[in-house]
Amino acid sequence: MALIVHKYGGTSMGSTERIKNVAKRVAKWHDAGHQIVVVPSAMSGETNRLLGLAKELNAQPDPRELDMIASTGEQVSVGLLALALQAIGKQAVSYAGWQVAIKTDSAHTKARIASIDDAKVKADLDAGKVVIITGFQGVDEKGNITTLGRGGSDTSAVAVAAALQAKECLIYTDVDGVYTTDPRVVTEARRLNTVTFEEMLEMASLGSKVLQIRSVEFAGNYRMPTRVLSSLTDPLMPLEEEATSGTLISFEEDTNMEQATITGIAFNRDEAKITVLCVPDRPGIAYQILGPVADANIEVDMIIQNQSVEGKTDFTFTVPRNEYAKAMQVLEGSVKEHIGATSIVGDSKVSKVSVVGVGMRSHVGIASQMFRTLSEEGINIQMISTSEIKISVLIDEKYMELAVRALHKAFELESA
Ligand code: ADP
Ligand code: ASP
Ligand code: MG
Numbered sequence: 438m439a440l441i442v443h444k445y446g447g448t449s450m451g452s453t454e455r456i457k458n459v460a461k462r463v464a465k466w467h468d469a470g471h472q473i474v475v476v477p478s479a480m481s482g483e484t485n486r487l488l489g490l491a492k493e494l495n496a497q498p499d500p501r502e503l504d505m506i507a508s509t510g511e512q513v514s515v516g517l518l519a520l521a522l523q524a525i526g527k528q529a530v531s532y533a534g535w536q537v538a539i540k541t542d543s544a545h546t547k548a549r550i551a552s553i554d555d556a557k558v559k560a561d562l563d564a565g566k567v568v569i570i571t572g573f574q575g576v577d578e579k580g581n582i583t584t585l586g587r588g589g590s591d592t593s594a595v596a597v598a599a600a601l602q603a604k605e606c607l608i609y610t611d612v613d614g615v616y617t618t619d620p621r622v623v624t625e626a627r628r629l630n631t632v633t634f635e636e637m638l639e640m641a642s643l644g645s646k647v648l649q650i651r652s653v654e655f656a657g658n659y660r661m662p663t664r665v666l667s668s669l670t671d672p673l674m675p676l677e678e679e680a681t682s683g684t685l686i687s688f689e690e691d692t693n694m695e696q697a698t699i700t701g702i703a704f705n706r707d708e709a710k711i712t713v714l715c716v717p718d719r720p721g722i723a724y725q726i727l728g729p730v731a732d733a734n735i736e737v738d739m740i741i742q743n744q745s746v747e748g749k750t751d752f753t754f755t756v757p758r759n760e761y762a763k764a765m766q767v768l769e770g771s772v773k774e775h776i777g778a779t780s781i782v783g784d785s786k787v788s789k790v791s792v793v794g795v796g797m798r799s800h801v802g803i804a805s806q807m808f809r810t811l812s813e814e815g816i817n818i819q820m821i822s823t824s825e826i827k828i829s830v831l832i833d834e835k836y837m838e839l840a841v842r843a844l845h846k847a848f849e850l851e852s853a
Contacts, residue, residue, distance in 0.1 A: 439604035440472040440562065444572065444594030447481035448611035449668035450514050453521075460521035462609075462672035463567055467527060469676050472562040474601065475569045476594035477518055479510025484573075484587070500545035504574070504584045507546075508534075511571035511590070518569050529567040532557070535576035539593065541583045548575060548583035549651070550592065553600035570597060591652035599659035606661055608648065609668035614684035615640075615647055617850040618702040623842055627852040629700065631687040636700050636793055639827045643791040644705030656686055698803055699848040700794040704841050706834060708738070709761035710787050710819065712753040713768065715779040718745035725776050726752055726768070733767045735760045739789070739822045739831060753820065755831060761785045787819060788837040791829040792844060804828050810847040816840055 443466070445459050459477070467473050478484075487506050491498045515531035522529035537557060541548035561568045572590025575583050585592050591608060598606035615637065616626040632640075634657045641650040647665060656663040666683025716722055727737055740754045756764045761783065768781050797803050807828055811818060816839065820831035832840055845851065 438470045438472065440474070440601055441466065442474045442476060442594055442598040442601070442603045442606045444590060444606065444608045445475065445477045445518075445668055446590065446608075446610045447478045447483070449609050450477050450479070450518070451481040453517070455668075456514075456517050456521050458672045459518060459609075459668065460525055460527070462668070463518075463522060464525055464527050465673060465676060467567055473567050474558060474562070474597060474603070475518060475567065476572045476590060476597055477511065477514040477569065478572050478590040479514055483510040483513070501581055504545045504548075504582050507584050508571070508574040508582050511573050515569045515571050522567055522569075527567055528565055529569060530561055531569040531571075533571050534574040534593075535580070535582060537570055539570075539575040539596070541575035541577055541585070543577040543579070543581065543583065545581070545583055547586040548577065550575060550585070550596045550655075553596060555600050558597075558601060585651070586649065588646060588649035589651070591649040592655060595652040595655040595659075595661055595663055598663075599655055599661050603661070606656070606663045608652075608663065608665045610647065610665060611667070611669060612647065612665075613667035613670070613682065615645075615665050615701075617700070618841055618845055619645065619647075619704070622704075622838055623702075623845045625851040626845065627850060629684050631685045632700060633795055634686050634688050635826060636795055637686050639791070639793045639824070640701055640703045643703035643793065643827065643829060644707075644789065645701070645703045653686070657688075660688055662686075697848075697850075698794055698796040698800040699792050699850065700796065701792075702841055702844050702848075702850070703791045703793060704837055705789045706837060707758040708755050708787050708789050708831065709758045709764075709783060709785040710753060710755050710831060711761070711764060711768065711781065711783045712751055713772075713776070713778045713781050714751050715749045716752055716776050718748055718750040722750075722752065722776060726772055727754065729767050729770075729772055730754075730756070730764055733763060735764050735767070739820045739829065741820055755787070755789070755820070758785050786834045787831050788834040789829050789831050790837060790840045790844065791827050792848065793827045795826050797826050797828075806847060807844060810843050811840060814839055814843050 519529040519531040540552045572593040614628040620626040638653045663686045738755045816836045818830045822829045
């Protein structure tokens with residue numbers, strides 16, 4: 438007998454039929470003698486619908502109220518799943534985040550989990566119940582409901598698994614694992630049996646939305662075995678088969694000596710680029726430009742400062758597209774005057790494409806192969822950034838899918 442956490446995403450919870458299937462699957466695991474905690478998301482489309490209603494009423498909504506609204510999607514899901522389980526004879530109880538309690542900081546719409554109280558959940562599990570906890574939400578010190586950022590139910594699930602010292606966290610979704618790239622963009626993408634924690638962290642941070650990045654961080658920090666698998670298979674399929682399906686995030690490095698050079702390709706459509714032109718090349722400039730951007734709570738990603746000519750240089754960086762207008766406003770304000778830049782130009786139609794793989798450490802020539810492939814497709818590279826296990830380029834968004842397909846082919850990632 439083991440304690441196992443199941444997470445079901447929006448599509449998996451998308452209709453009462455699908456919820457019945459989730460209940461059957463959960464009951465199968467419980468019948469096999471396991472203690473099961475389930476962390477579901479809102480039904481598919483529901484969080485978007487709720488946030489859409491909010492936007493209709495107020496173009497600049499108060500984040501606290503947004504959390505109040507968005508968190509209700511998950512509350513409906515947990516109640517429905519509890520009823521579906523009870524209908525097939527299982528004892529089940531649902532909890533909202535604040536009832537557990539899942540405590541977070543107060544950063545509304547992007548809160549971070551601080552602690553999880555396991556007392557109530559453990560008592561229910563010991564009493565033979567299936568425990569169902571809302572994904573995506575928590576409660577801050579003052580009792581305000583918070584949410585963990587889009588896709589945050591993954592993080593709720595892995596954090597709950599870590600707090601309960603579960604044996605494994607199973608992330609059930611609408612694909613049957615982690616692929617070499619998004620299978621909706623490249624149909625030839627191949628499912629990976631395992632992906633190293635580091636690679637998954639890079640892929641998630643570079644835009645692969647199959648797992649929210651913070652869930653991968655939790656998995657790494659707590660060494661929580663985490664598996665991504667399909668919720669769309671027959672819920673009564675043999676448990677042993679299901680338990681080894683999908684993709685396992687592994688913490689063992691270099692187990693495979695014949696490791697491929699590249700494991701996967703990630704992309705992010707939601708980028709914007711800003712260039713501050715003709716700034717004096719002197720100490721403190723980067724701080725003067727990026728300081729106010731950071732103070733406005735805007736995340737900066739890629740950064741380039743060019744070689745200076747006659748003491749003047751251009752400074753370019755990227756921000757999330759939905760923060761572009763705000764970032765431009767910040768820069769147009771005090772920054773421009775303070776540093777004496779001639780102008781600030783931006784482009785909100787850029788995308789980032791990245792190749793990722795721990796195999797890069799032991800292979801040379803990955804960057805040149807990447808750049809050659811893009812040049813053969815006539816795609817201009819606007820910015821480049823690298824780490825030990827990834828290379829990212831910023832390109833015109835028009836060419837993003839073309840770039841992903843071409844690179845997927847060039848690095849021979851297709852299924853055999
Ligand atoms: P859920 O609602 O279950 O959380 P998400 O939509 O958040 O599901 O995540 C699953 C989706 O992630 C898939 O449908 C797929 O389109 C997308 N995705 C992006 N990159 C990858 C990848 N490398 N492997 C698998 N799926 C990916
Ligand atoms: N329902 C939330 C969202 O749509 C959380 C999640 O699905 O993980 O972002
Ligand atoms: Mg998700």
